[in-house]
Amino acid sequence: MMRNTPSLAGVDITVSILDSLVIGAGQAGLSSSFHLTRLGLSHVVLDSDAEPGGAWRHRWDALTMRDVHGVAELPGDTPPPRDGQRANIAVPAYFAAYERAHRLPVVRPVRVDRVEDDDGILRVRAGEREWRTRTLVNATGTWTHPFIPHYPGMETFVGEQLHTVDYPGPQHFIGKRVLVVGGGASAVQFLGALAPLTDTLWATRREPVWRDDDFTPEAGAAAVALVEQRVAQGLPPQSVVSVTGLMLRPQEREAERLGAYAARLPMFQSMEPDGVRWADGSFERVDVILWATGFRPAISHLAPLHLRSAAGGIQLDRHGRGTTAVRDPRIQLVGYGPSASTIGANRAGRSAATGVQRALAAAPVRTARVGGIPPVRTV
Numbered sequence: 514m515m516r517n518t519p520s521l522a523g524v525d526i527t528v529s530i531l532d533s534l535v536i537g538a539g540q541a542g543l544s545s546s547f548h549l550t551r552l553g554l555s556h557v558v559l560d561s562d563a564e565p566g567g568a569w570r571h572r573w574d575a576l577t578m579r580d581v582h583g584v585a586e587l588p589g590d591t592p593p594p595r596d597g598q599r600a601n602i603a604v605p606a607y608f609a610a611y612e613r614a615h616r617l618p619v620v621r622p623v624r625v626d627r628v629e630d631d632d633g634i635l636r637v638r639a640g641e642r643e644w645r646t647r648t649l650v651n652a653t654g655t656w657t658h659p660f661i662p663h664y665p666g667m668e669t670f671v672g673e674q675l676h677t678v679d680y681p682g683p684q685h686f687i688g689k690r691v692l693v694v695g696g697g698a699s700a701v702q703f704l705g706a707l708a709p710l711t712d713t714l715w716a717t718r719r720e721p722v723w724r725d726d727d728f729t730p731e732a733g734a735a736a737v738a739l740v741e742q743r744v745a746q747g748l749p750p751q752s753v754v755s756v757t758g759l760m761l762r763p764q765e766r767e768a769e770r771l772g773a774y775a776a777r778l779p780m781f782q783s784m785e786p787d788g789v790r791w792a793d794g795s796f797e798r799v800d801v802i803l804w805a806t807g808f809r810p811a812i813s814h815l816a817p818l819h820l821r822s823a824a825g826g827i828q829l830d831r832h833g834r835g836t837t838a839v840r841d842p843r844i845q846l847v848g849y850g851p852s853a854s855t856i857g858a859n860r861a862g863r864s865a866a867t868g869v870q871r872a873l874a875a876a877p878v879r880t881a882r883v884g885g886i887p888p889v890r891t892v
Contacts, residue, residue: 532646532869533650534635534646536649538608540567541654541862544863545866546615548588552869557620559639560622564605564609565605565608567605573601573680574601575683576600577597577599587859628818647843656811658810658811659678660807665783683707687711690714692799692802692803695717701761701774705773708773709767709771714778715776721774722759723759747822747839818841820838827840837868842868
């Protein structure tokens with residue numbers, strides 16, 4: 514049974530089939546909603562968190578706005594200041610104010626289980642609730658899908674194993690021997706925070722690639738182009754950061770002086786109750802393994818739509834530079850591949866809204882009215 518739900522503007526409007534639906538209210542999702550609103554398209558944003566902020570709500574307390582790589586401004590706004598405020602407070606507050614200022618139709622908490630095709634209409638299911646929409650913008654990012662590789666003996670290790678998402682801050686590790694695993698920016702930051710406080714080791718699969726030049730716009734464009742190439746071929750995307758190279762910030766110079774980066778080790782072969790062992794038989798005792806091994810796109814709810822290519826990824830239009838799924842033009846992906854950065858997320862929001870408009874123009878209109886939060890059907 515359908516019921517009317519008041520819109521954010523306080524007007525009762527029945528929307529049986531939406532023009533679009535956005536999954537995720539992080540930077541990419543809010544940007545998409547802003548541009549959909551400007552185009553006058555009926556939509557809602559479903560967010561799994563209870564409050565605004567996206568993945569930033571879950572960052573560790575020690576991460577300040579001065580430490581982050583940067584937060585690009587949302588469309589029509591200015592970014593929060595690069596100061597000493599905790600990032601997990603400053604960015605959620607920024608997102609919350611933006612949602613209010615632009616009256617974005619965010620519904621939370623709603624965790625989407627699956628998206629199905631029903632004779633040309635997309636059915637978005639979340640527990641017993643359901644929304645129907647003609648197009649969809651997926652902005653779920655990667656934070657909820659951390660990746661930890663498996664190694665023999667992993668289950669026998671009696672120390673702590675933490676992923677980036679579980680990082681409790683540097684004070685937790687004092688007095689413990691910590692092995693940081695991973696060759697990305699997070700691993701570099703963790704070593705920068707921990708090496709001055711406790712004993713650290715660093716292991717990566719590949720030799721780290723360091724930059725000693727300025728990260729210019731041209732260098733950034735070249736890095737994004739490498740990610741675009743993979744997405745254009747339907748390969749699983751790599752993060753933009755993974756192809757930009759590593760740089761040390763001032764707050765990591767003390768760890769460098771202590772030798773934390775120069776003593777990098779290759780990846781171990783197996784794990785034992787009190788440490789890790791390499792192929793040559795060498796062994797290191799450790800109390801904590803901190804897996805800075807990245808994330809994978811959180812897109813399992815899209816599986817019923819069969820968007821993946823034979824290569825394992827979702828191929829996007831415009832040679833990997835767009836946001837439209839090649840296999841189904843009704844689906845836009847933002848925060849995926851080359852748009853998985855704060856700057857890329859904003860640009861992708863505009864591209865996704867345009868893609869939605871294009872898909873709607875190419876499809877027959879069923880029923881939709883602009884504005885408001887849609888009714889929710891209980892099944």
